[in-house]
Amino acid sequence: MAKTINNQQSTILITGGAGFIGSHVVRHFAQKYPHHKIVNLDALTYAGNLENLRDVEPSPNYFFEKGDIRDAVFLKNLFEKHQPDSVIHLAAESHVDRSIANPLAFVETNVLGTVTLLNAARDSWARGNSSRQPDFEGKRFYHVSTDEVYGSLGEEGYFTEETRYDPRSPYSASKAASDHFVRAYFHTYGLPVVLSNCSNNYGPNHFPEKLIPLVINNIRQGKSLPVYGDGQYTRDWLWVKDHAAAIDTIFHQGRDGETYNIGGNNEWKNIDLVRKLCDIMDELLGQPVGTSQSLITFVKDRPGHDRRYAIDASKLKNELGWEPTVKSEEGFRETAKWYLENEAWLAHVLSGEYQRYYEQQYR
Numbered sequence: 595m596a597k598t599i600n601n602q603q604s605t606i607l608i609t610g611g612a613g614f615i616g617s618h619v620v621r622h623f624a625q626k627y628p629h630h631k632i633v634n635l636d637a638l639t640y641a642g643n644l645e646n647l648r649d650v651e652p653s654p655n656y657f658f659e660k661g662d663i664r665d666a667v668f669l670k671n672l673f674e675k676h677q678p679d680s681v682i683h684l685a686a687e688s689h690v691d692r693s694i695a696n697p698l699a700f701v702e703t704n705v706l707g708t709v710t711l712l713n714a715a716r717d718s719w720a721r722g723n724s725s726r727q728p729d730f731e732g733k734r735f736y737h738v739s740t741d742e743v744y745g746s747l748g749e750e751g752y753f754t755e756e757t758r759y760d761p762r763s764p765y766s767a768s769k770a771a772s773d774h775f776v777r778a779y780f781h782t783y784g785l786p787v788v789l790s791n792c793s794n795n796y797g798p799n800h801f802p803e804k805l806i807p808l809v810i811n812n813i814r815q816g817k818s819l820p821v822y823g824d825g826q827y828t829r830d831w832l833w834v835k836d837h838a839a840a841i842d843t844i845f846h847q848g849r850d851g852e853t854y855n856i857g858g859n860n861e862w863k864n865i866d867l868v869r870k871l872c873d874i875m876d877e878l879l880g881q882p883v884g885t886s887q888s889l890i891t892f893v894k895d896r897p898g899h900d901r902r903y904a905i906d907a908s909k910l911k912n913e914l915g916w917e918p919t920v921k922s923e924e925g926f927r928e929t930a931k932w933y934l935e936n937e938a939w940l941a942h943v944l945s946g947e948y949q950r951y952y953e954q955q956y957r
C-alpha cells in the first residue's frame with residue numbers, strides 16, 4: 595500500500611540500509627525525523643538483511659527499494675521517482691578477507707558503484723539548471739568511509755584527517771578510491787559532499803564474519819575462536835549507534851567538502867578483546883570462567899594485515915560536539931546478549947549465500 599507523508603520536509607536516500615551500520619542509520623533517521631522521507635536502497639547481497647529493519651518497516655516515512663548502485667538506469671529512475679534532496683552512501687562490500695579472495699567485486703561495488711551513484715545525484719540535481727556550474731542549494735552527498743584508507747600505525751600515534759592515504763588491502767584501496775572520487779566531484783563539479791572515516795563498529799546486526807560477532811557465535815556453538823597471527827593487532831571499537839549519531843551530526847552540521855574522522859577512543863588488541871568476550875560469554879551462559887578461553891586458536895595471519903588503527907576524532911568533537919557515549923564493557927555485554935537472544939537471525943543470515951571465504955582460500 596502506498597504511504598503518504600504529512601509535513602514532508604525532505605527526502606534522504608540511504609544506500610546499504612539493510613546492512614549492519616546502514617540499518618542503524620535508517621532506524622536513527624526514520625525515528626528521529628518523522629517528517630523526512632527515508633528511502634533505503636539496497637541490493638540485498640549476502641550482507642543485507644531486511645530483518646534488520648522489521649521494526650522500522652511500518653513507519654509511514656520509510657520506503658525500501660531493492661536495487662544496485664552499479665545500475666545507472668535503475669538509479670536514474672529511482673531519483674526521478676523519489677527526488678531525494680540528499681544521499682547518505684553506505685552500500686559497499688565491507689569485509690577485508692573477502693576482498694583478498696575477490697578484489698574485483700570491491701572495485702565494482704565500492705568504486706564503480708560510488709561513481710555511478712555520484713553521477714545519478716549530479717545529473718538529477720543539476721537538471722533544469724542551465725548554467726555551467728549548477729546550483730546545488732539544499733543538496734548533500736554524504737559518503738561513509740573507513741579509517742583503513744590511512745593504512746597502518748605503529749605502537750604510537752593516531753590517524754587525523756590530514757594523514758596521508760596509504761591503503762593496503764583491496765578493500766581499503768577500493769574505499770580510498772571512492773573517497774577520492776567523492777572529493778573530485780566536489781572540486782570539479784561543485785557537488786556538495788561531506789565524508790567521514792570511521793573506526794571498527796560493533797553491536798547488533800553485525801554480520802558474523804567479522805571478529806566480534808564471529809567470536810560470540812563460535813562460543814555459542816562451542817567452536818574454535820580463530821585469532822589471526824600473534825593476536826597483537828589493534829583496533830579502535832565504536833558502538834554502532836554512536837556511529838549513527840555521528841553521521842546525523844555530520845549530515846546536518848558538517849561543512850561541504852570536509853572530512854571528519856569518527857572513532858571510539860577504545861583501542862583493544864585482538865587477543866585481549868577475544869578474552870574479554872570469552873569472559874562475558876562465560877558469565878552470560880553460566881559457565882565456569884575460562885571455559886570459552888580454551889577455544890582460542892591462533893591461526894595463519896591475514897595477508898597484509900594492518901597492525902594498528904587508532905582515530906583522532908578531535909575535529910568532530912571540537913567543531914560539531916560529537917563524542918562516543920557507550921563504554922566498551924557495557925557495549926560488548928549488550929552485543930553478546932543480543933546475539934544470544936537472536937539465534938533465529940544468526941541462523942538465517944548464515945544459511946544464505948554466505949561462505950567464509952578466508953577459510954576456503956587461505957587454510
Ligand code: NAD
Nearest residue numbers: 610612613614615637638639641642662663685686688795
Ligand atoms: P555491510 O556489509 O554490513 O552492509 C553493506 C550493505 O550494502 C548490505 O546491506 C548490502 O546488501 C549493500 N550492498 C552491497 N553492494 C551493493 C550494491 N552494489 N548496491 C546496493 N547495495 C549494496 O557493511 P557495514 O559494515 O554496515 O558498512 C557500511 C559502510 O560503512 C561501508 O561503506 C563500509 O565501508 C563503511 N564502514 C564500515 C565500518 C565497520 O566497522 N563495519 C567502519 C567504517 C566504515
Ligand code: DAU
Nearest residue numbers: 688689690740741742793794803804805820821822827864
Ligand atoms: O576499521 C574499519 C573497518 O573495520 C571497516 O572499514 C571494515 O568494513 C570492517 O570490516 C572492519 O575491518 P577489520 O578487518 O578491522 O574487521 P574484522 O572484524 O574483519 O577484523 C578485526 C580484527 O580481528 C583484525 O585485526 C583481523 C582480526 N580477526 C578477524 C577475524 C574475522 C581475527 O583475528 N580472526 C578472525 O576470524
